[in-house]
Amino acid sequence: MIKVENVKKDFKKVVKDQGVKGSIKSLFNRKYEIVHAVDDISFNVDKGEILGFIGANGAGKSTTIKMLTGILTPTEGNVEINGKIPTKNRKEYVKEIGVVFGQRTQLWWDLPLVETFSVLKEIYNVDDDAFKKRMCFLNEVLELDAFIKSPVRTLSLGQRMRADLAASMIHSPKVLFLDEPTIGLDVAVKNNIRQAITQINEQEDTTIILTTHDLNDIETLCQRIVMIDKGKLIYDGTLANMKGQFGNFREVNMSLENSDEIDKLNFLDTFKLKKKDISINKTKEKVSISFNQDKLSIADMLEYLLKNTNIKDISVNDVNIEEIVCRMYGKEVSVND
């Protein structure tokens, strides 16, 4: 359904020295450097699949999404979706896709939300019956009724995101692109949005590509993930597989009476761990330990810590995606060494 072949996108960037002086200098004497935002990426997506697109900030996720939606023209390579090339068959192509950029809105800012839907209805040429049915469905899934008559500028971020999601689906698109759809939302709204996404995917067999920094998004939504770093594709497969490949890591964050206490402990010998299974990060106020929970259970870890240190505060967290990316990238480098 979606074919991405050897896609590259370069940007020309002005290199500036710092400060006002640097800016003025660069006004007369410009230096450019070419940035490879996306560097030779290929992957396919099947119909009805939910694909999670992950990577650190600036890794090239948004740039890739923007090439898939026809906003950016690839410097090299091919993008083909349903047999159409986004930038060439734009008018036909965009009828089949819906796009949400979490950081922007396509809603009519000054008018009641319901007006946005009636304008989009005309833009996408949706007939009256289909529109009514569609609004019913979206209402049910996203609970828009409570605020559909309020001006968009007065909506909360959570309401706005639900509204934006609805706006992107008014024309029943076959493919949905969601760029950070849960950014800045509280847990309840995040769950609500995730449920909606799942429901839409199941009921309409919509293909969904989403980017996120939230591991929970990935865990609840995506059958498959594609990870990119510095413009290159570094992983394509299931989340479980990735965890198996790169370790199922957890992170313990704690503050101790004295951070130096941690130096007395010997995790490697006590638990027979290898160096890559654990890493300790110590500052004056805080100690964080990330470890592979397949090798060392959380219970054992906590027991050991409680016995041997004076803990003031402790929490156990999922390792976030940036961490995994770092780890994967680190591993790649060490393999090359």
Added chain:
Amino acid sequence: MRFFRIYKIFVAQKIKMLMEYRVDFLTGATSFLITQLTNLVFIGIIFGQIPHLNGFLFQEIIFIYGFSLMSKGLDHLLTDNFWKLAYFVVRKGDFDKYLTRPIDPLVHVIIENIEFDALGEFVTGIVLFIISSRKLKLHFGPLDILLLIIAVIFGAMIFTAIKILGASIAFWIQRSGSILQIFYGTSDFARYPTTIYNAFVKNLITYVIPFAFTSYYPAVYFLRGENPLFNIGGVVVAAVILLLISICVWNRGLSAYESAGS
């Protein structure tokens, strides 16, 4: 036709929006009227001292001035969105939305906004045109009225084309508002007879940025009846050529568009 249906809806949305912010709208429309009036007072004061300018009477200058306001006002009414594009829509990456909708992006940008503030300009132009034609005892037959409408519409298209060109530059350099301002600003030269300028300015506003065709040349045809082929035909030719060039540049700009990080 679908185009007009969508346009109607966009205009309806705009009107609803204006109703939300009435004070702002009324202030905008009034300020345009005041700007036009002060311009007129200024011309009035100058002609109080000098009875004519290079062979043109006071009323003839008013006639040309009124003509320039009609084509400028018509374009301003319909295509004001290009200013926003040049100053911030492209730079902030908000242009993304035009590229993900099933309407041609250029058409979308134009129909999304109708600038009612421009009515101040347009109506002032018509009023001045009518008053000065009366005072000059000009007669307009059916053919003249047809030519007049053609000249105003194609004159407005010259403004539109310049704005498309200026706004397109933003696709490469992110922000082109000041460049557009300079291009657009040269239209002020066209409010007066080109004969008062030196050869450089005259050629500039005739052949390079052909704003002289938005007012002086067509106006002088209606005043003196001279050379319709150049004075009226020139408007059409200049508008068509310029529009073709600007659409070409615009389309190239679309593939150079860089969006903005998110």
